[in-house]
Amino acid sequence: MTDSEISLRTEGLSAWFGDHHVVKSISLSVSRNDVYALIGPSGCGKSTFIRCLNRLHEEIDGARVQGDVWISGDSGSENIYAPGSDPVAIRRQVGMVFQKPNPFPGLSIFDNVVAGLRLAGVKRRSVLEEVVETSLKHAALWTEVKDKLKKPGTSLSGGQQQRLCIARALAVRPKILLMDEPTSALDPISTARIEELVMRLRSEVTVLIVTHNMQQAARISNQTAFFLMGELVESGPTSRIFTKPKDTRTEQYITGRFG
Amino acid sequence: MSRRVWSRLFFRNRVENSGDQVFVLSLKIVAWATVSLFAGMLVYLVYLARGAIEALGFNFxxxxxxxxxxxxxxxxxxxxxxxxxxxxxxxxxxxxxxxxxxxxxxxxxxxxxxxxxxxxxxxxxxxxxxxxxxxxxxxxxxxxxxxxxxxxxxxxPGTYFAQALGHVLTGLFYPFLLIADVLGLTEVTLGTLSEKMMALAQGxxxxxxxxxxxxxxxxxxxxxxxxxxxxxxxxxxxxxxxxxxxxxxxxxxxxxxxxxxxxxxxxxxxxxxxxxxxxxxxxxxxxxxxxxxxxxxxxxxxxxxxxxxxxxxxxxxxxxxxxxxxxxxxxxxxxxxxxxxxxxxxxxxxxxxxxxxxxx
Missing domain, CATH: 1.10.3720.10 (MetI-like)
Structure with missing residues (x-):
């Protein structure tokens, strides 16, 4: 694998909550246009790991990160934890979708989608309108909301809200999209729609998705990493992880013997 | 008032247990006491003020x-x-x-x-x-x-702020003046309104x-x-x-x-x-x-x-x-x-x- 194909690479990434060491020196590389699934039992550090990739972890009181995360952009790759690196600029390149749908209350569907663009200083109405349409189409929500863009984002159903949040993340054209258990609060139909969506997004963006649903990982990802107690136990192509795991702990987990 | 109406006033749901009945009744009494205190104060204030209200009316x-x-x-x-x-x-x-x-x-x-x-x-x-x-x-x-x-x-007085505030206030009240004018309620013209607002802002x-x-x-x-x-x-x-x-x-x-x-x-x-x-x-x-x-x-x-x-x-x-x-x-x-x-x-x-x- 050459450097240009790598979208994101971590080197010895560790994270703490106070004295609690929750992510232990993880090194992982993600290729461009991968859908990379992170699986593991609750509390294994997979969510914390993903929150380190856009420097959101450090926003929590007492949280700390060590190690490097390289993200390849237009001008070569950049370490987001280098001294002087600006977390705000990084979060504009690395989008995130959260476990619970979190549209901004008080903002319309339209304003929710363009919130990121407005933060970046885009003001032209024609540009915003175009982005709203393409982003909502990408997020497979356009046909359902195109006639009520002025309605509050919070008036939508849970599954629609989550797709709205995906549209909001896509609107700023991120290179990488982090998804932290995006379907765990949704019903099966909404879940299926979002899974389809993720598979289609592959061509445009690199996706890292945390899930505790192993069938989901198997369905939508091409690479999988298994986390346990803050450590990376095993990673590789999804088909191999699920059929011929090298580590016995991986095998025990995917066959349902714990977790 | 019939007994039924009275009980309606105090009990929304039928309460079977007698201990519960006493408890619910005492809660109702406390809640109604607050409401009657409010009403009582209002009535008594009106009673005290009746002389002024009769003598002066709305002009007060x-x-x-x-x-x-x-x-x-x-x-x-x-x-x-x-x-x-x-x-x-x-x-x-x-x-x-x-x-x-x-x-x-x-x-x-x-x-x-x-x-x-x-x-x-x-x-x-x-x-x-x-x-x-x-x-x-x-x-x-x-x-x-x-x-x-x-x-x-x-x-x-004499500062730009006072000047500007006078203009803003005039603009703010002009619509009301227009309405009052149409209804024939006032003799005030835009000129006098502006004068008054300027005086207010300057002062x-x-x-x-x-x-x-x-x-x-x-x-x-x-x-x-x-x-x-x-x-x-x-x-x-x-x-x-x-x-x-x-x-x-x-x-x-x-x-x-x-x-x-x-x-x-x-x-x-x-x-x-x-x-x-x-x-x-x-x-x-x-x-x-x-x-x-x-x-x-x-x-x-x-x-x-x-x-x-x-x-x-x-x-x-x-x-x-x-x-x-x-x-x-x-x-x-x-x-x-x-x-x-x-x-x-x-x-x-x-x-x-x-x-x-x-x-x-």
Missing amino acids: LTTNDWNPPMEIFGAAPFLVGTLASSFIAIFIAAPVSIGTALFLKEVAPKRVARVVGFLVELLAAIPSVVYGLWGVLVLAPVMRDHVQPFLASWFG LFDGPPLGLGLLSAGVVLSIMITPTVTAMSREVLAIVPDSVREGALGLGATRWEMIRIALLRSSRAGLVGAVILGLGRAIGETMAVTMVIGNRNEIPKSLFEPAQTMASVIANEYNEADGLHLSSLAAVGLSLFLVSLLVNLAARGFIRWIERGTRA
């Missing part, structure tokens, strides 16, 4: 003269004094309190927030009379020697800096209501889930941008409610205001002038009043009661109106 509220020896009683100066001092207080306290709440909730480290939050809440524990003393002994001299001369030189920071007066009362009130508004605003901000904050940060918002798009937009209604609650407190506050407002029974033309509020005139004159004077003071009390009620109702309406804008 619009007459700009209060002269007990001459048996002239008009409450307009107090109405203006109460509203003006309360709005000055809100004008200062609203940004300070909401800013403090944002600092405590969103910016300050937890330990700092706990200490500072405690100190702010402690302000509410200081007795009103102590605020009054502080106002007289500390604030008034500072206002007289430093703040008022400064304000006069920047916003006083706002005019006159000798006395220290004690409307402005100082407003400042003392603003400090007194800050803990209430801050505490309420903190509660309102605490309702916004962390996931919404993270959503904004994850989108590349700076801390200030996060506050703007994720917090202020969604908690507008609640923050307005917090401010109105403070306004309600300011309208009724008596002791501290009586001590610093200067107690002069005239509509002040300048913020520096002494004035009188509805609460302070009652406190000042109740002891020596009898006859129509006493009845007029009761009418002032009734007006204060109604103004507070009106402000609260208006606030509720306003909050509902904002909420309709933010939710479906």
